[in-house]
Amino acid sequence: MTFKVDTSISPKRSLEILSQKEVENLRVTSKSEDSLHALFRQCALAILHSGKTTDDAAAMLDAYNDFEIDLIQQDRGLRLNLTNAPAQAFVDGEMIASSREMIFSALRDLIYWQSIRQSSSEDLSTSAGITDYVFHLLRNARALVAGELPKLVVCWGGHSINHEEYDYCKDVGHELGLRKLDICTGCGPGAMKGPMKGATIAHSKQRINDGRYLGITEPGIIAAEAPNPIVNELVILPDIEKRLEAFVRMGHGIIVFPGGVGTAEEILYLLGILLHPDNADIPYPLIFTGPASSEAYFVHLHEFIGQTLGIEAQQKYRIIIGNSQQAAKEMAAGIEAVREFRIKQNDAFYFNWALKIEHALQQPFDATHENMAALNLSLELPKHELAANLRRAFSGIVAGNVKPKWVRHIKKHGPYQIKGEPAIMEPLDRLLRSFVDQKRMKLPGSEYIPCYELID
Structure with missing residues (x-):
């Protein structure tokens, strides 16, 4: 049986108040998986689910499909109302302190993303601009x-x-x-x-x-x-x-x-x-x-x-x-x-500005079937570019293994097709097979069904 709790929590020493616009954005229960409310709900549920040994994110979301989190901005400050939250995050009816802290950390970060997107204050078209963006995200989190x-x-x-x-x-x-x-x-x-x-x-x-x-x-x-x-x-x-x-x-x-x-x-x-x-x-x-x-x-x-x-x-x-x-x-x-x-x-200790990171490495990789099939896996590439493309291939496999959106995508359209030269695909196949043999694709005891096919 899955035990669930209804409660109301407030932050301590950070993010006590939000603007009306920020509250409105977070309270819009859009059906889109990428809406701010949906992202915050997912992050909060994961935090409350801490300690469970499962890597089946879709199953967790299904088990708590009635979980909801709502923001209340009142004169005394911000409060969150949680409905049908995992009971394991509570002791004698009170939420564990680390869970409460991390929920408000998630809220802090998501709100900051939203404010940056709306203000267009970051130039994400250049490598330097993305690095600056990462710096600002970490600075806002006081990291x-x-x-x-x-x-x-x-x-x-x-x-x-x-x-x-x-x-x-x-x-x-x-x-x-x-x-x-x-x-x-x-x-x-x-x-x-x-x-x-x-x-x-x-x-x-x-x-x-x-x-x-x-x-x-x-x-x-x-x-x-x-x-x-x-x-x-x-x-x-x-x-x-x-x-x-x-x-x-x-x-x-x-x-x-x-x-x-x-x-x-x-x-x-x-x-x-x-x-x-x-x-x-x-x-x-x-x-x-x-x-x-x-x-x-x-x-x-x-x-x-x-x-x-x-x-x-x-x-x-x-x-x-x-x-x-x-x-x-x-x-x-x-x-x-x-x-x-x-x-x-004369470089900072807290942030490595000196490292050169190519713009292509900084761009989000969308793990569609088309993008996976189009990866250039050739020994003719400069080594740092080949490493970046191999990283994208592994990123797609991770997405197909554990990320709910792409797990559903694989079930609907079949496994990814990853293409490349035999001199790369054969070592890749051996490596991935070794992961399967060592039960490193899923938790021990569960059968792994590949989300990919390797094609020379």
């Missing part, structure tokens, strides 16, 4: 902290990893926390929660009371990867490309844990940046790590990168298996090199 030395480690990895992999992620987070480093993840469960959990214990040992556990997500994926309750700063970006740029611009180094297609997408996005000639001399520590039982995951990934992007791409990262302390020590050393470089270049 950019001036005056602090580099210490933010971005952790990527799967949301449905096994217990051994989760414990290893937690161990690495603990080692990072002991070195007084903060954690940023995609905010969900699995490899996004483990490092944060380990770091909280280490920060407590080091008597650090202001440790950062930053979660960055976007509306298209939040329902499948609901924020975990350790997150003490939640930022919701408009799309996956803005989310990825936020990770790379804010992070001082990145650790990749075992995952699946989404993790491979993130890796290819970053390699597409690091392989750009303009970024050749910019230090950016990148470590792949996991327990000994996960070595096969990184072996297949490393082989795929070598066969498609070459040795230069493989030299952009280190693989460390079964040694959480070494992974943390090398990340700390890499971040020290970042600090020295930024000082010499």
Whole structure:
């Protein structure tokens, strides 16, 4: 039985009031999935659903199809009325504090997007304009902290990893926390929660009371990867490309844990940046790590990168298996090199302005059948462009796997067709088959039905 709760909540210390226009925009219950009200409802439901081990976003939305959230602007300030909310987000009738904070973080971010769209104050036609937009989104969320030395480690990895992999992620987070480093993840469960959990214990040992556990997500994926309750700063970006740029611009180094297609997408996005000639001399520590039982995951990934992007791409990262302390020590050393470089270049610690990110990498990829079939997957492309196109292919597979809109699209029109040269499609096929064999496409126990076909 699904238990549900009706309640009313108000914010604390932020976003206490809205304009009449902002309230009107959020109260319009348009049938469009992209309406502001629909996006806020979906984000709020995902936040309230935190802790459930499911990556079936459509099933969650169906189970709570009667959930509704309404804004009330009154003289005393803003209130939200929630109807048929998941009971797990409440204790003795009162909403858990982290859930309430994150709901108002989502409201803050969505309202800011709307104000920017209406004012046309951002130029999204250029690479510099999009980077400026990402900067303003993060600044509005107060995620950019001036005056602090580099210490933010971005952790990527799967949301449905096994217990051994989760414990290893937690161990690495603990080692990072002991070195007084903060954690940023995609905010969900699995490899996004483990490092944060380990770091909280280490920060407590080091008597650090202001440790950062930053979660960055976007509306298209939040329902499948609901924020975990350790997150003490939640930022919701408009799309996956803005989310990825936020990770790379804010992070001082990145650790990749075992995952699946989404993790491979993130890796290819970053390699597409690091392989750009303009970024050749910019230090950016990148470590792949996991327990000994996960070595096969990184072996297949490393082989795929070598066969498609070459040795230069493989030299952009280190693989460390079964040694959480070494992974943390090398990340700390890499971040020290970042600090020295930024000082010499007189660049900000809190936002990496120096990285060159091509405009094509910043453009949202719409995972239609036509766009997936039209991807140029050829070894004749410059390596950073091939990495970007491979990233789009993986992004489409992620969408077809977990995003409700595209899951329905696949059911209606059949699987995507991904075309390319045999020298690319054969390694891609082996990699994707290894993900399926290792049960990295869905939670263990569920049968994976591919949303794609590979065609030479």
